[in-house]
Every structure is written in structure tokens, then in C-alpha cells.
Amino acid sequence: MTRMLNMVQAIRDALDVKLAEDNRVLVLGEDVGVNGGVFRATDGLQDKYGPERVIDTPLAESGIIGSSIGLALNGFRPVAEIQFLAFIFPGLEQVFAHAARMRYRTRGRFTAPLVIRAPYGAGIRGPELHSESLESLFAHTPGLRVVAPSNPYDAKGMLISAMEVDDPVIFLEPTRLYRAGTRDVPEGSYRVSLEKAERLTEGRDVSLFAWGAMVPVALRAAEQLEKEQGLSAEVIDLRSLMPLDKETILSSVEKTGRAVIVHEAHQTAGLGAEIAALLADEAVWCLRAPIKRVAGFDVPVPPFSVEDAYLPTTERVLAGLKEVVMAE
Amino acid sequence: MLAENELLQHPGFTSAAELTALPALRVVQPDGQANEELLSRVSDEELIAMYQQMLRVRLFDRKCIALQRQGKMGTYAPFEGQEAAQVASAVCLANKDWMFPTYRDHAAAMTRGLPMQTVYRYWMGQMDGFSVPDELNILPPCVPIATHLLHGVGAAWAARLRDEDTVSFCYFGDGATSEGDFHEALNFAGVFHLPVVFFCQNNGFAISVPFARQSASPTIAKRASAYGMDGIRVDGNDAVAVYLACQTAIHKARNGGGPTLIEAVTQRFGAHTTADDPTRYRDQAAMNEEWRRERDAVQRLRLLLTSKGLWDDNREEQWIAKVGNELVNAWEEAVAKPFSEPIEMFDHVYSKMPAHLEEQKKLLAGGGLA
Numbered sequence: 166m167t168r169m170l171n172m173v174q175a176i177r178d179a180l181d182v183k184l185a186e187d188n189r190v191l192v193l194g195e196d197v198g199v200n201g202g203v204f205r206a207t208d209g210l211q212d213k214y215g216p217e218r219v220i221d222t223p224l225a226e227s228g229i230i231g232s233s234i235g236l237a238l239n240g241f242r243p244v245a246e247i248q249f250l251a252f253i254f255p256g257l258e259q260v261f262a263h264a265a266r267m268r269y270r271t272r273g274r275f276t277a278p279l280v281i282r283a284p285y286g287a288g289i290r291g292p293e294l295h296s297e298s299l300e301s302l303f304a305h306t307p308g309l310r311v312v313a314p315s316n317p318y319d320a321k322g323m324l325i326s327a328m329e330v331d332d333p334v335i336f337l338e339p340t341r342l343y344r345a346g347t348r349d350v351p352e353g354s355y356r357v358s359l360e361k362a363e364r365l366t367e368g369r370d371v372s373l374f375a376w377g378a379m380v381p382v383a384l385r386a387a388e389q390l391e392k393e394q395g396l397s398a399e400v401i402d403l404r405s406l407m408p409l410d411k412e413t414i415l416s417s418v419e420k421t422g423r424a425v426i427v428h429e430a431h432q433t434a435g436l437g438a439e440i441a442a443l444l445a446d447e448a449v450w451c452l453r454a455p456i457k458r459v460a461g462f463d464v465p466v467p468p469f470s471v472e473d474a475y476l477p478t479t480e481r482v483l484a485g486l487k488e489v490v491m492a493e
Numbered sequence: 494m495l496a497e498n499e500l501l502q503h504p505g506f507t508s509a510a511e512l513t514a515l516p517a518l519r520v521v522q523p524d525g526q527a528n529e530e531l532l533s534r535v536s537d538e539e540l541i542a543m544y545q546q547m548l549r550v551r552l553f554d555r556k557c558i559a560l561q562r563q564g565k566m567g568t569y570a571p572f573e574g575q576e577a578a579q580v581a582s583a584v585c586l587a588n589k590d591w592m593f594p595t596y597r598d599h600a601a602a603m604t605r606g607l608p609m610q611t612v613y614r615y616w617m618g619q620m621d622g623f624s625v626p627d628e629l630n631i632l633p634p635c636v637p638i639a640t641h642l643l644h645g646v647g648a649a650w651a652a653r654l655r656d657e658d659t660v661s662f663c664y665f666g667d668g669a670t671s672e673g674d675f676h677e678a679l680n681f682a683g684v685f686h687l688p689v690v691f692f693c694q695n696n697g698f699a700i701s702v703p704f705a706r707q708s709a710s711p712t713i714a715k716r717a718s719a720y721g722m723d724g725i726r727v728d729g730n731d732a733v734a735v736y737l738a739c740q741t742a743i744h745k746a747r748n749g750g751g752p753t754l755i756e757a758v759t760q761r762f763g764a765h766t767t768a769d770d771p772t773r774y775r776d777q778a779a780m781n782e783e784w785r786r787e788r789d790a791v792q793r794l795r796l797l798l799t800s801k802g803l804w805d806d807n808r809e810e811q812w813i814a815k816v817g818n819e820l821v822n823a824w825e826e827a828v829a830k831p832f833s834e835p836i837e838m839f840d841h842v843y844s845k846m847p848a849h850l851e852e853q854k855k856l857l858a859g860g861g862l863a
């Protein structure tokens with residue numbers, strides 16, 4: 166059985182499934198209980214599972230993440246919601262110094278398998294600090310898994326996997342896609358890998374890598390390229406940002422010989438640099454053109470009246486694609 | 494192990510039960526009756542000015558909600574219900590003093606002199622909504638909760654090091670008291686004996702979370718003692734009480750007396766922001782009705798002024814008309830002004846623009862195409 170769900174509903178469904186089948190799972194954060202989350206991702210869960218399992222916490226991110234670590238040490242599976250990704254800053258000490266290192270520094274005796282969910286990204290006309298894309302901070306920290314689904318099906322399946330894996334997971338939810346469309350989502354449990362990218366379109370001429378809210382932008386640019394130039398781009402939704410699915414990335418570029426990477430995070434030291442470096446390290450002989458990054462500019466995400474110009478647009482991605490396919 | 498009563502009798506023991514709610518300082522009762530002795534510390538002119546400003550910001554707040562509903566502004570954080578706390582505190586500050594507001598404190602910022610047009614532009618997502626006139630020491634609204642309290646501490650520290658009598662004044666909500674930065678700020682202020690006032694508007698909710706979920710202690714003010722500073726709880730809907738408490742704390746800070754924590758007990762009548770639906774977590778209609786009847790700060794001050802013959806329907810009407818014009822004119826100016834150009838996002842990132850940003854700026858100027 167499947168139902169048509171948008172991404173918020175799919176996330177809620179994943180939490181519902183795991184709360185029901187695994188009594189170690191706890192959901193905690195600011196406004197997640199009575200209010201059902203500011204985006205309603207936990208809507209109705211407190212009514213269903215009670216305030217001991219779906220918990221409104223005091224307003225303190227270090228408290229939420231730090232105490233989740235203590236719960237996880239004792240067998241619980243906390244799923245902490247950070248209201249918007251940039252509000253994780255007060256809790257970063259706990260993420261970087263403890264959650265990421267628990268297994269390592271106790272030589273495998275203890276682990277901190279918690280999930281930190283957070284809406285992220287721009288394009289929602291949010292106030293200051295409601296639009297950041299910080300994935301590279303987390304991907305840069307050994308011990309954390311980092312994933313970013315781009316559709317309701319993946320969101321549910323990956324969140325279920327995240328609640329089952331024995332590592333801390335940073336689960337990034339592209340705010341702009343929360344209600345952007347619905348998909349058939351199976352009822353009950355199913356899993357989507359936390360390590361595999363997905364090839365969305367098959368292409369011969371260029372590989373186009375994206376994740377989160379940039380996936381639909383990449384797809385539109387690829388369509389446009391096909392229309393305008395009769396060239397086909399292979400669009401790959403990375404889904405997992407740490408670890409990267411090297412095999413899928415490399416095998417695509419080995420075939421196309423060209424690569425464009427799109428992300429809305431700032432360009433400098435963004436994940437695009439890591440993917441470009443990977444290609445330079447291991448696929449340089451296959452490359453027929455320079456690698457192109459189309460990314461957010463290296464400025465703080467600006468106020469919402471001009472945020473669209475900060476973000477990679479279909480036009481910018483298309484221009485990047487053309488530059489790469491025309492090189493030679 | 495000590496027996497429970499041995500522990501209880503030890504002079505070093507404090508029980509949680511001792512943390513009862515402190516009584517709040519109140520000068521004017523909801524019906525407008527006042528403690529004349531305390532009231533005499535405030536001049537009639539000051540009372541009238543505060544009332545006018547409270548009414549002005551209330552009308553501004555309602556206008557902003559309407560503009561947001563018409564799609565002319567972004568998500569907006571209303572403050573209706575908290576006018577006395579914000580206005581009666583801000584009027585106590587001298588021009589040189591530092592003010593650190595949150596996203597809900599534009600009533601305080603406007604009282605201090607931030608132009609109405611700037612506040613409009615801020616909520617329209619325009620870049621110049623973040624700019625502050627040169628003569629004012631105010632930062633733009635702080636969005637990450639409680640983080641600005643430490644800036645207040647540093648600014649107060651600078652004043653002490655430079656032997657200036659400038660005071661720092663920090664606005665924040667009850668939810669902010671749960672963040673680690675709240676503790677760090679109060680602790681620093683206590684240790685370094687700094688001229689800073691921590692002004693908490695306890696409006697009972699942090700979005701949907703009631704104060705009882707923020708703290709097992711019924712009072713915020715009482716926490717001051719743990720940091721070696723004075724604390725005071727005031728009726729935040731009583732402009733006169735807020736005014737007297739803030740004046741005293743600011744005077745003390747200015748004269749080397751150190752920091753104070755003020756808890757102004759108040760409520761927001763409306764939603765957390767225009768994106769929030771308060772009916773999900775409280776009986777909005779009943780609360781609103783009861784609060785407006787019994788706790789409305791604007792009404793309370795008006796009753797007082799009327800009873801003293803300082804205000805009447807006629808003056809009220811004139812004032813509303815005057816403010817109405819101001820609201821419209823400022824709005825018209827705000828929309829007539831050119832909107833932010835995307836290219837401005839590259840300004841003010843560094844003292845001198847690095848080469849890679851120059852390149853990106855050119856890219857955007859050329860249509861953003863590769």
C-alpha cells in the first residue's frame with residue numbers, strides 16, 4: 166500500500182513508524198510536542214506516543230544534543246529536531262566534540278547513535294539565519310553521517326535507516342521541498358541506503374551532481390540542455406554527503422567525461438570542492454573539460470528580497486553545463 | 494548519608510521549595526488605581542509621552558500584521574501586549590547607551606529612535622532594514638536566541654575599561670533563559686561587575702512552549718542572586734513599574750553599582766510570528782479576551798491618565814489620527830525607496846573585497862551566468 170505524501174508528511178510518517186515499532190526511539194526538540202513542530206513534521210506524534218517519548222524541551226540546542234548523547238549512551242535512539250539548521254550553532258560543541266567522537270574515544274565501547282534533523286536551505290523567504298546550508302561543516306567532521314533527501318520517498322526511507330544505523334546522523338531536510346510536491350510513499354517500514362547516490366536521468370554528455378533543493382533545479386537545467394542543444398546530462402542526486410558514493414560519481418564521469426556540481430552552500434570549501442578533488446584524484450584521465458561548480462556565492466545568505474539571486478538558478482546551472490560541454 | 498532533616502537544618506541548604514514566585518513590583522493596578530507615593534516619581538509629561546508611544550507602536554504592530562497578510566512583508570513577529578515593557582524600558586536609556594534587541598523588540602528600538610521606515614524595510618527583507626542611524630548604538634534584531642546578551646556584556650566591559658558611564662541594555666524572552674549563553678552572560682557580568690541590565694520579557698511562551706517547560710523555578714528574577722547581582726520582578730504591563738525598575742537599574746549601573754536582572758512579566762496577545770498558529774497550543778480566544786480585559790498595558794495607562802485628567806477621548810482621537818498618518822507616510826516612503834539590488838549582497842562582507850568575491854560579483858553583474 167502506498168499513499169501520496171509530501172516531504173513533511175513522509176518525515177512524520179517515518180517517525181511514526183519507528184516510534185511504534187521501536188520503544189527506544191524518542192523525539193525531542195523545541196516545539197515538537199504540543200505544536201507538532203514549526204513545520205508540522207511531528208504533528209500528532211505527542212498525542213499518539215505521549216509526552217515521555219515526544220518531548221518539548223527547554224530552548225537550548227546544546228541541551229538537546231548533549232542530553233541526546235547521554236540517552237543514546239544508554240540505549241535510546243533520540244531523534245532531535247533543530248528548528249532551523251543555523252540554530253544548531255549553540256549545540257555544535259556537543260556534535261563535534263562528543264557525538265562524532267564517542268565511538269572513537271571510547272575505543273568502540275560506547276556509541277552515540279542519535280539523529281539530528283534540521284530544515285535547511287534558502288528560498289522560503291525566511292528571516293535572517295533561517296536559510297543556511299551548512300552540510301560541509303558536518304561532512305568535514307569524522308564520525309558523522311550526513312544525508313540530504315530530495316523527495317518524500319527518500320526522506321522516509323532514509324530517516325528510517327538513520328534511526329537504525331549505529332552512528333550519529335545529520336539529517337538535512339530541504340525546507341524548500343517540504344511541501345513542493347507529493348510522491349507515492351509506501352506505508353510501514355522500508356529503508357533507503359544512507360550511502361548511495363541515485364541516478365535520476367541517464368546521460369551521455371555531462372554528469373550533473375546535486376542534492377537537496379538543488380535536485381529539481383538540476384533536472385530543469387538538464388531538460389533545457391536537451392531541448393536547446395540535444396545534449397544529455399546525467400543527473401545524480403547524491404543523497405548521502407558523508408560518505409560520498411564514490412562508485413556512482415566516478416562511473417558516471419568515466420562515461421560522460423564532464424562534470425558540473427551544483428550546491429546552494431557557499432562555493433568556497435563547499436562539498437563541490439571535495440567532489441571536484443575526487444574527480445581530479447581518480448578520474449582526471451577521463452575528463453574532457455574542466456570541472457564546473459555552480460554554487461551559492463561566498464557571502465552570508467542575504468535578506469530574502471534578494472535570496473533568489475544568491476541561489477543557483479536553472480539559468481546559472483544551464484550556463485555551467487554549456488560551458489563544460491562546449492569546452493574542448 | 495545524611496538524614497533528610499539533618500540536611501534541611503544545615504545552614505548551607507536551600508530547598509527547591511524556597512524558589513517560590515517572587516511578588517512583582519506594581520504601581521498601577523489594572524483599573525488604573527495607583528500607588529501615589531511611587532507614582533509621584535514620574536512626571537505627568539513622562540506618563541503622557543509613554544502612553545503616546547505605546548499607542549503608536551501598537552498601531553504600527555497591527556499595520557505590520559495587515560501588510561504581511563497582504564503579502565507586502567515577510568514573516569513578522571508581533572509584540573502586542575508587550576508595549577509597556579518595551580516602551581517604558583527604552584525611554585530610560587540615554588543616547589550613548591547600548592541597546593541589544595531581539596526580533597520582537599522593535600517597539601523598544603523605535604522608542605529609542607530607530608526610524609519606522611527602517612523597521613518596515615527590515616520585515617520586507619530589504620538590506621537597509623539592517624542599518625542603524627549613526628547616532629544610535631543599537632544592533633539589528635538578534636535572531637539566534639540569547640546570543641546577544643554576551644555582546645551586551647562586552648559593551649559594558651568596554652565602558653568600564655574606558656571609564657565611560659555608558660550602560661548596556663539587553664532585551665530577551667523567557668525562552669532565552671534556557672540557553673547556555675544566558676548563564677555565561679550573567680556570570681561574566683557578575684564576575685566583572687559590569688554596567689549591564691538584562692531585561693527579560695517573560696511573556697509566558699517561547700513559541701508554543703510554556704514557561705514551566707523552560708524552568709522548574711517559578712521566577713527568572715531570583716536567578717540573579719546565584720550570579721551575585723540584583724534581580725527584580727516587575728509587572729511588565731505596568732508602564733510605571735517598568736519605568737521605575739529600569740531607571741533604578743540603569744542609574745545603578747551607570748554609577749558603578751554593577752548589573753541587574755529584570756524580569757518583566759507580560760504576555761503577547763497574538764501569534765509568535767505571522768507563521769505561527771497559537772490555537773495549536775493555547776486557548777487563544779479565551780486568553781486573549783481575559784488578557785485584554787485584565788492585563789492590557791495600554792488600557793491600564795490610559796485609565797490612569799484619564800483619572801488624572803491628563804487624557805481624554807478627544808486627545809486619543811487626535812493622537813490616533815496623527816499616528817495613522819505617520820504609519821501611512823512611512824510605509825509609502827518604505828515602498829517608494831528603491832528595493833535592494835542583488836549585487837549589494839557582496840558589500841560589507843570584508844573590510845576589503847577579496848579577489849574571489851570580486852569575480853563572483855562580476856559574475857552576478859553579468860547576469861549570474863558562467
Ligand SMILES: Cc1ncc(C[n+]2csc(CCOP(=O)(O)OP(=O)(O)O)c2C)c(N)n1
Pocket residue numbers: 195224226248252255597636637638665666667668669670696698699700765
Ligand atoms: C538559538 C536559537 N534556537 C531556536 C530559535 C528558533 N526560535 C525563534 S524564537 C523562539 C522562541 C523564543 O522564545 P522567547 O525567548 O521566550 O522569546 P519570545 O519569542 O517569546 O519573545 C525560538 C525557539 C532561534 N531563533 N535561535
